[in-house]
Amino acid sequence: MASDFVWFELVTPDAKAAEAFYTAVVGWKTEASSGPAGPYTIFKAGDFHVGGMLEMKDVPAGWLGYLGVDDVDAFAKKVEAAGGAIRRPPEDIPNVGRFAVVADPQGAMFVLFRGETDDAPPRPAPMSPGSLGWSELHAADWEKLFDFYAPLFGWVKHDTVPMGEMGVYQTFGPQAAAIGGMFSNHAPAPAPYWLYYFGVEGVDSAIERVKANGGQVLMGPVEVPGGAWVVNAQDPQGGLFALLGMRG
Structure with missing residues (x-):
């Protein structure tokens, strides 16, 4: 199974300021939600949900990509066996799916993700504003x-x-x-x-x-x-x- 990125997430120390910046620059709309770590903001391009944002005070700001996999736990073990690292062990997001935060052997971080359903989330057309x-x-x-x-x-x-x-x-x-x-x-x-x-x-x-x-x-x-x-x-x-x- 070939994997693609299915979601993108901004971790930032100031969600309110970051929301004002990205809505102005990229043109996204936002929707309030919640996740395992508390309040969660969803970025929307038109009607499409394209990414999210989580406020964490004690980590540097950065974007994480979610790679879709069929079994998060098995893939986390494969990442480790191939020389990568598990930064946050597999965990469920109620009614959404299961994820793990991992890093490749040179330290670049990404997320392994399996949704509750097999349907890939619909995406805006490539190159369209906000995609x-x-x-x-x-x-x-x-x-x-x-x-x-x-x-x-x-x-x-x-x-x-x-x-x-x-x-x-x-x-x-x-x-x-x-x-x-x-x-x-x-x-x-x-x-x-x-x-x-x-x-x-x-x-x-x-x-x-x-x-x-x-x-x-x-x-x-x-x-x-x-x-x-x-x-x-x-x-x-x-x-x-x-x-x-x-x-x-």
């Missing part, structure tokens, strides 16, 4: 991590894009289509991490919204194959994210 369109692994050594993820999640290599002195950018995903890319980032933020891309209508106006709402643009806009443009940014609490859209 979560690309998942990128900033690794210490991407080739070693590809060898970790591929057998676990059924991923194969798609395009290999040369990046000059930075080596190559390797796209990956199930056989059907690439869902993300990975490369060896020789200046990683404190450690290797996953970066998630959110669709916006126009990249230039989104850059202005990032700045106007207290965020920082770290890189870009840079054109990517297919004609879209990307920007790497940081929210006011320190969470890293990227935006994907057309110019103008």
Whole structure:
């Protein structure tokens, strides 16, 4: 079974401020909910539930991707056996599903998730405003991590894009289509991490919204194959994210 990311979650020390930032910048609407750790905010693109947010005062802000699996407990053991680590053991979210927080052998964290039903949650069209369109692994050594993820999640290599002195950018995903890319980032933020891309209508106006709402643009806009443009940014609490859209 090839796995894809099925949910994205922002852990932040200030949920109220982060909600104001992301609704202004990405255009999401929000819905109040609750989870095992208390109040939980759901991000919506139109009528689609695309991600969530959890306030935790004592951890750095950051986004986590949920990878859909058929058995969370078995996969957590596989992650450990392959050199990764279990950061939060498998646990149920009542009426939602089961999850575990894990890390790959180089320390990048992600979540294993199995929903209550077999139906994948409906998703907005790729590249549409508010969609979560690309998942990128900033690794210490991407080739070693590809060898970790591929057998676990059924991923194969798609395009290999040369990046000059930075080596190559390797796209990956199930056989059907690439869902993300990975490369060896020789200046990683404190450690290797996953970066998630959110669709916006126009990249230039989104850059202005990032700045106007207290965020920082770290890189870009840079054109990517297919004609879209990307920007790497940081929210006011320190969470890293990227935006994907057309110019103008």
